[in-house]
């Protein structure tokens with residue numbers, strides 16, 4: 058895949074909205090999403106469903122935490138679009154996108170991916186998954202700045218309609234003297250979907266540097282390193298009554314710890330006082346380490362959770 062397939066966008070929501078604008082949905086068809094899917098990959102489909110009369114088909118949280126099996130079960134011939142992540146963000150559940158991509162192609166279902174919680178920390182291959190559209194915000198696992206994202210657009214859709222009509226996505230944009238010789242032609246490939254002011258000289262150098270850093274570290278190694286730490290944490294937290302989807306059903310870099318009793322909203326603040334930073338999402342504690350985190354830091358989290366479990370953290 059060359060850079061011709063990539064558009065520069067400001068957010069995941071912009072990429073998903075681009076896909077929603079271009080993918081056909083007929084009455085009687087449906088749009089597939091996951092339960093508790095991130096809002097940027099939910100609201101555009103809800104709107105599209107309302108506009109077309111195509112119902113949203115929501116894959117329920119699977120009892121055995123197997124999101125891949127649950128999606129494959131729900132992929133029936135009426136599904137026009139499957140709008141999915143690689144990692145379900147409240148559970149850390151991992152979807153096997155190669156299998157899901159193959160199933161979509163068999164049915165003629167378009168596959169739209171929000172990779173914001175995985176790209177950069179979990180190996181992903183456009184060539185193997187063959188999505189129609191795939192987007193990732195850069196400020197998470199791509200380690201880039203806020204307000205930059207990357208949108209992959211499959212060759213079939215590169216003649217589509219962008220969300221905005223700006224000058225920089227046009228065929229004559231490199232020749233400033235001809236900008237007012239208005240043209241119907243867009244620049245090659247996915248560049249027609251580029252956002253206005255895509256050449257953001259404050260942000261793009263940081264995004265590029267961050268991606269080079271990821272290439273140096275290697276995504277597979279980031280995944281293995283984070284995986285070793287979350288495995289250690291999952292085992293230690295299990296003794297304290299927290300559960301997580303087992304591997305390989307969860308992504309190595311993404312540990313979502315749940316327990317029966319609700320998690321108090323003030324827990325992240327209590328942990329932060331101990332210099333341990335996690336997020337609470339729904340009824341889970343999200344622990345998402347990177348290569349710079351150490352086993353000692355992980356053990357500090359466990360010590361804190363132990364004190365918390367004993368109500369004195």
Ligand SMILES: Cc1ncc(COP(=O)(O)O)c(C=O)c1O
Nearest residue numbers: 068069070095097146173174194
């Ligand atoms: C799964 C997922 N997708 C997307 C985003 C960011 O969305 P947007 O770029 O639309 O703000 C987040 C942020 O938390 C996320 O967790």
